[in-house]
Amino acid sequence: xxxxxxxQSACSTSFMVREIHISPGHNFFGHHGKAAGTHPTIxxxxxxxxxxxxxxxxxxxxxxxxxxxxxxxxxxxxxxxxCEQFKVVGKSAGVxxxxxxxxxxxxNNLVGAQFELQGIRFExxxxxxxxxxxxxxxxxxxxxxxxxxxxxxxxxxxxxxxRVEDLCS
Numbered sequence: 001x002x003x004x005x006x007x008q009s010a011c012s013t014s015f016m017v018r019e020i021h022i023s024p025g026h027n028f029f030g031h032h033g034k035a036a037g038t039h040p041t042i043x044x045x046x047x048x049x050x051x052x053x054x055x056x057x058x059x060x061x062x063x064x065x066x067x068x069x070x071x072x073x074x075x076x077x078x079x080x081x082x083c084e085q086f087k088v089v090g091k092s093a094g095v096x097x098x099x100x101x102x103x104x105x106x107x108n109n110l111v112g113a114q115f116e117l118q119g120i121r122f123e124x125x126x127x128x129x130x131x132x133x134x135x136x137x138x139x140x141x142x143x144x145x146x147x148x149x150x151x152x153x154x155x156x157x158x159x160x161x162x163r164v165e166d167l168c169s
Contacts, residue, residue: 015105022058041094068125074098074151121157
């Protein structure tokens with residue numbers, strides 16, 4: 001798909017925010033060869049997306065100029081498949097340390113595209129590839145299961161408040 005076609009289809013696609021997670025510190029990033037950190041993942045109903053900076057209150061806020069992971073997205077449908085595959089019940093998608101859990105869209109289609117969600121503009125930069133830590137955070141085999149389904153790294157292009165959407169409205 002050409003970039004212009006990707007932008008067109010991404011902008012006209014509707015998808016929902018199911019969960020939002022932030023963390024004040026890194027548990028895995030920068031911990032290669034060391035033990036994981038113990039910073040909690042905090043579920044919030046809304047978060048301020050700051051253009052060029054990230055999610056206010058999150059560990060990557062202001063990390064570095066043009067950082068490709070100012071916000072990360074993950075599919076609720078993929079998380080459901082993961083839980084079914086490994087027969088896991090009651091675990092939060094927050095354990096995967098992705099910020100925004102979405103439904104209704106294939107996130108891989110947003111790589112290289114600009115898109116809008118709740119009036120905020122984003123640029124999909126790259127797949128948020130799973131790493132070895134997924135096996136520790138979720139369970140053995142999670143990294144392999146999530147290959148090509150690890151989510152989306154994105155830049156924030158406009159500032160705004162992103163909110164969890166009520167599925168009943």
